[in-house]
Amino acid sequence: MNILGYPRTDGRIGIRNHVLVLPVSYEMNQVASQIARTVPGTVTFRNQHGLNQTGADLAQTLRVYMGFASHPNVYGVVLLGWGHEPFDLTELADAAAAAGKSVDYITLEQVGGMRPAIERGQHRVEQFLTDRNRVQRESVPLSSILLGTECGGSDACSGISANPALGEVSDKVVAAGGTSILSETTELIGAEHLLAQRAVTPEIGAQILYIVRRIEENSMRMGVDLRGAQPAPGNIEGGITTIEEKSLGCIHKAGHSPIVEVIEYAQRPTMSGLVLMDTPGHDIEQLTGMVAGGSQIVIFTTGRGTPTGSSIVPVLKVSTNSFTYERMRDNIDFNAGTVIDGTETVPEAGERLFQHMLDVLNGQQTQAEKLGHQEFGIYRIGQSF
Numbered sequence: 001m002n003i004l005g006y007p008r009t010d011g012r013i014g015i016r017n018h019v020l021v022l023p024v025s026y027e028m029n030q031v032a033s034q035i036a037r038t039v040p041g042t043v044t045f046r047n048q049h050g051l052n053q054t055g056a057d058l059a060q061t062l063r064v065y066m067g068f069a070s071h072p073n074v075y076g077v078v079l080l081g082w083g084h085e086p087f088d089l090t091e092l093a094d095a096a097a098a099a100g101k102s103v104d105y106i107t108l109e110q111v112g113g114m115r116p117a118i119e120r121g122q123h124r125v126e127q128f129l130t131d132r133n134r135v136q137r138e139s140v141p142l143s144s145i146l147l148g149t150e151c152g153g154s155d156a157c158s159g160i161s162a163n164p165a166l167g168e169v170s171d172k173v174v175a176a177g178g179t180s181i182l183s184e185t186t187e188l189i190g191a192e193h194l195l196a197q198r199a200v201t202p203e204i205g206a207q208i209l210y211i212v213r214r215i216e217e218n219s220m221r222m223g224v225d226l227r228g229a230q231p232a233p234g235n236i237e238g239g240i241t242t243i244e245e246k247s248l249g250c251i252h253k254a255g256h257s258p259i260v261e262v263i264e265y266a267q268r269p270t271m272s273g274l275v276l277m278d279t280p281g282h283d284i285e286q287l288t289g290m291v292a293g294g295s296q297i298v299i300f301t302t303g304r305g306t307p308t309g310s311s312i313v314p315v316l317k318v319s320t321n322s323f324t325y326e327r328m329r330d331n332i333d334f335n336a337g338t339v340i341d342g343t344e345t346v347p348e349a350g351e352r353l354f355q356h357m358l359d360v361l362n363g364q365q366t367q368a369e370k371l372g373h374q375e376f377g378i379y380r381i382g383q384s385f
Contacts, residue, residue, distance in 0.1 A: 001176055003361045004137040005144065005296075009100030012072035013144035015296045015361050017135055018043050018312050019128045020077045021121065022069055024089065025050035028080040031114055035078070035121040042125045043311040045376035050085055057382025062087055063266045064378050067292025069096040069103070073312045075135065076102030076128035078121050083109025102128050137363070143177030145361065146269065148295035148313075149253040150183065152283040155303025157320035159249020161339035161349070162301035166318065167255035168350025169299065169357060170274065174257040179272050181295060182254040183279040183286045185215045189226055190244035191251050195276070199259045207262040211278045253301065265379050266292035283308050284377035287315070297360060299353070307331045309373025314366045316357060333367050 006014035021044040023032040029046045036044040049061050069077045069092060077096055081089045093105040104124045111117050149166055151158055170180040188195060192212040199205035219226045260273035266289045269275040277293060279286035283306055290298060291313045298313055300306070303320040305328040319325035322337030334356055338344040344352070360366055 001142040002139045003142055003145070003358060004363065005140040005361070006072070006075075006135060007138055007140060008072050010070070010072075012294065013140045013296070014072040014074070015145075015363075016073040016312065016314065017075045017132055018073055019125050019132055020044065020068065020071075020074045020312060021080065021125060022065065022077055023047045023050075023080045024065055024092070025082050025085050027051075027082040027108070028117075031080055031108075031117050031121065034118045035125060038118075039122050039125050039129070041129050043374065045311045045374040047376060049378050049380075051082075052384045053086065053382065054385060055382060057380060058086060060265060060381055061378050062092070064288060064292040065092055066095055067266055067268070067294065068312065069093075070099035070101060071291065071312055072294065073296055074101060075132040076125075078124050078128075079103070079105040080117065080121065081105065081107045083107035102131060141177070142173070142361075143272070145173060145176075145178040145297065146293070146295045147173045147178065147180045147357075148183070148287070148290035148293075148298035149180060150283070150286060150290070150298055151187075151250055151253060151301040152306040152308070153302045153304030154246060154249060155320055157337065157340050158301060158303050159245070159252050160320075161346070162303075162318045162320040162336035163249055163252035164346045165336045165339065165349040165353050166253045166299050166301055168347060169255075169354045170253065171255035171257050172350075172354050174255070174273050177272055179269050179275060180254070180257070181269070181275050181277050181290050181293065182251070182259075183277045183290055184250060184281045185211050185278050186226060186281040187250040188212055188247055189216065191247035194248075195251060195254070195259060198257075198274075204259060204262055208259065208276060211262065211276075215278075215280075263293070265289045265381075268294045280379050282377065282379070284375045285379040287375070288377055289379060297357065299357065301336070302332070305331060307368075307371075307373070308375050309366070309368025309371070311374035311376065314360050315368045315373070316360055316366050317368060318353065330371065331367055 032044040096103045196205035196208045257274040279289045301318045309315040325335035
């Protein structure tokens with residue numbers, strides 16, 4: 001099966017062709033916003049990271065920046081820095097260029113303040129947009145797709161309707177030779193043994209158990225028992241009673257494919273198939289991690305109507321129930337509540353969702369794209385100093 005996408009020189013395929021303005025520290029948010037606001041066709045996000053970080057925490061942040069700057073959905077990128085970040089911006093620019101991106105980097109120290117930075121940034125993105133508009137979609141295999149799966153604002157219907165339907169889609173992508181990411185380590189607690197049984201090797205099964213144990217131990221060091229703190233109040237209001245019930249519903253997003261790899265936050269999978277990424281349950285942080293890892297599209301199931309999206313990746317929102325779908329049509333793309341209503345089976349809803357995903361891969365905008373969502377947040381694993 002083929003779709004229409006943008007082949008990149010690093011061998012990956014884009015399904016969008018964005019020009020990204022990437023602020024690498026919070027001092028540059030205003031500059032990035034001004035550039036994107038005055039040059040239609042560019043995208044950006046607000047960033048609160050990049051300074052006063054060290055060690056593994058800084059390395060993880062830089063991994064996210066690299067994932068965004070070199071992302072297959074990005075044609076060109078303008079990197080914006082203050083000039084005193086604790087890393088070399090030229091190395092990030094060089095790495096993006098090595099991935100085939102049109103790239104420039106601008107620092108306040110280099111150009112002499114915000115106004116010159118805005119003017120130079122406007123000029124560069126206008127050039128990139130002109131070049132970008134000459135690029136046409138080509139027929140490419142579905143196997144080139146890396147699907148991110150996510151659930152947020154889960155309710156009692158999540159594990160019955162939307163998550164199993166998304167699992168059907170995940171299995172279809174894997175069967176076509178593509179890759180699907182399951183994340184949200186905190187929402188695997190109580191179901192991790194079932195996932196470990198699906199690992200292709202005992203070593204991968206042990207990794208699955210390890211990352212769940214690690215996140216529990218980290219929370220216990222802060223005096224928090226995750227098994228007692230979950231489900232969240234919104235989940236309880238939506239009808240979920242225990243963390244095990246929530247986790248058993250969550251893992252339905254992964255369908256029935258074997259798990260071939262476990263990766264750290266924002267890392268790119270090295271294998272095709274079903275992959276588990278270690279992320280928190282925080283909606284934006286897990287979304288950012290999967291995007292940085294190379295997901296060209298994310299399908300996000302929600303019972304409560306979580307309004308989120310990404311600046312460079314289409315986020316296809318799926319409602320678990322018809323009530324939420326009807327109330328939040330501006331935010332939600334697809335209604336899996338038909339399974340609850342009894343008008344569709346899970347396989348039927350899954351096939352319909354798969355076809356909808358194909359339309360999005362081929363260029364149809366999601367509701368989050370139409371609304372201009374650009375949420376961004378990095379999973380921090382260290383203190384700010």
